Amino acid sequence: MATIDETEQASASQRVLAILRQEIVTGKLEPEQVIHESETALRLGVSKTPVREALQGLLWEGFVMAFPRRGYVVRPVGMNDIRDVMDLRMSIEPPITGIAARRRSSELVEELREILARQVDESLEFDERLQAANDFHRAIAATAGNKRAERLLCTYFDETTRMHYLFSRASNHVVSPSELDAHQEILDAITEQDEARARQAMTDHLQESNEALLRSFY
Structure with a gap:
């Protein structure tokens, strides 16, 4: 059974995922723009863990790309x-x-x-x-x-x-x-x-x- 902390973290991750997805879909986060975990966590008022988990979800969905030492980048559309x-x-x-x-x-x-x-x-x-x-x-x-x-x-x-x-x-x-x-x-x-x-x-x-x-x- 998940603990309260685990449940809250999962909820925060889903909230961050929904926000970032919407920002990518509407162009607020532009193609090839780098998404910094620390800046995003500060902006959304969460720790870096739900941001990292949300970015993993966006990677699976195909909205971002991951690069060593560069982090996550919004995927361009061709x-x-x-x-x-x-x-x-x-x-x-x-x-x-x-x-x-x-x-x-x-x-x-x-x-x-x-x-x-x-x-x-x-x-x-x-x-x-x-x-x-x-x-x-x-x-x-x-x-x-x-x-x-x-x-x-x-x-x-x-x-x-x-x-x-x-x-x-x-x-x-x-x-x-x-x-x-x-x-x-x-x-x-x-x-x-x-x-x-x-x-x-x-x-x-x-x-x-x-x-x-x-x-x-x-």
């Missing part, structure tokens, strides 16, 4: 990263979306409608609309009931969100008519419990998103 992330999403997400359609509930439909309404709402800040786009995919992944696939996809969603922050041309795509129409088509297919249509709608959406991200890189 064209191969875009291809890799989108290829992996293409392998996992369409089948997951089909399963979500088959298991559709009124709660899921209502949740997706509310999320899409936020993404469409032009009165909201870009950050909020981008988060809505991320939430839309997360809600679908959570419904399929495959926790391993959900964990993998959530990391890929964060990586995709990061690309939208890093590449200004990509950010426009999140609120474009093609993006919003694609999410509406996915929602309609799930609402009607049309598994094949939902799977194809997600496939088409990811292909189009991949092309938009690659164009933004040049």
